[in-house]
Amino acid sequence: MRTSASREKVGRRYELDLTQPDGRAVGADVWRRRDQSGNSRAAAERNAVAEGVAGRVELADADARDLPFASGSFDVVVSSLAISNIREAGGRAQALREAVRVLRPGGRLRIVDEGADRYAVVLREAGCTGVAVRQLGWRTWYGLPGHHFPLVAAARPAAQPYLPFGAAAAAGARCAA
Numbered sequence: 001m002r003t004s005a006s007r008e009k010v011g012r013r014y015e016l017d018l019t020q021p022d023g024r025a026v027g028a029d030v031w032r033r034r035d036q037s038g039n040s041r042a043a044a045e046r047n048a049v050a051e052g053v054a055g056r057v058e059l060a061d062a063d064a065r066d067l068p069f070a071s072g073s074f075d076v077v078v079s080s081l082a083i084s085n086i087r088e089a090g091g092r093a094q095a096l097r098e099a100v101r102v103l104r105p106g107g108r109l110r111i112v113d114e115g116a117d118r119y120a121v122v123l124r125e126a127g128c129t130g131v132a133v134r135q136l137g138w139r140t141w142y143g144l145p146g147h148h149f150p151l152v153a154a155a156r157p158a159a160q161p162y163l164p165f166g167a168a169a170a171a172g173a174r175c176a177a
């Protein structure tokens with residue numbers, strides 16, 4: 001999401017606040033039908049029209065492991081129930097590193113997901129600060145009562161460049177989490 005005054009909140013789903021006049025959002029997905037019935041870019045476009053934000057929403061056919069966006073180009077990155085759909089742990093870690101890469105220094109990351117509590121390690125290794133996990137409770141019950149999701153929050157430090165994987169020791173030394 002690119003905006004100077006964006007905020008996000010977690011209810012039954014993530015809601016991006018596009019009420020700010022300069023707020024823009026980019027949605028990246030591979031639109032896999034086995035992950036969600038009726039999944040398609042066209043359906044997402046219809047949702048944007050229905051919400052009255054089509055003019056400020058851009059959609060991209062993009063794999064979270066290899067985002068076609070410049071480094072440091074987003075104020076906020078949010079992800080809901082998507083990264084856990086990447087089967088291999090290495091792929092999930094790569095998607096997390098990509099999310100950090102595209103964040104501007106000082107940008108914020110919020111991920112709701114089945115395994116979000118396990119993502120904290122990777123985010124710290126990627127140099128994030130403020131890495132915190134909390135359970136979201138009944139508002140994220142999915143299917144069965146009691147089956148709810150954790151949220152992991154993190155930020156890209158304002159004055160620290162993205163640290164590629166392998167620089168974990170240095171990142172750990174700098175993390176405030």
Ligand SMILES: C[S@@+](CC[C@H](N)C(=O)[O-])C[C@H]1O[C@@H](n2cnc3c(N)ncnc32)[C@H](O)[C@@H]1O
Pocket residue numbers: 013028029030031032033035036039062063064065079080081082083085086
């Ligand atoms: C369970 S659906 C969740 C959809 C929506 N975010 C929500 O919260 O309702 C999982 C989504 O992750 C997407 N997805 C799976 N693997 C992906 C990948 N490697 N890159 C981008 N999107 C992916 C699927 O296409 C699908 O849209």
